[in-house]
């Protein structure tokens with residue numbers, strides 16, 4: 001599946017809406033506030049608010065203009081974990097799960113009896 005990028009017109013509209021400032025939200029002592037960074041050429045990205053990989057549409061309401069640090073932070077803290085979680089859930093639905101590394105788990109060749117004795121399965 002290839003990424004569905006925003007059209008030029010959507011980027012133009014998003015840029016106008018941003019009004020020259022990053023649309024990211026950053027942590028402040030009194031909560032989340034809008035990032036104060038001014039948009040300068042080459043220092044911002046058009047980002048899918050809901051990632052493309054999670055079904056986010058390439059439409060204006062899903063397009064945010066982010067400065068590079070905001071984009072990086074969002075990708076690392078929100079998008080990557082959200083996509084990984086979705087993959088795990090999808091895998092589980094089709095019967096794929098990560099083998100447990102713990103001795104005594106169903107994936108181990110050993111099992112521990114109630115008596116505490118460890119035996120081969």
Ligand SMILES: [Zn+2]
Pocket residue numbers: 022023024035036037066067068069070071
């Ligand atoms: Zn920013």
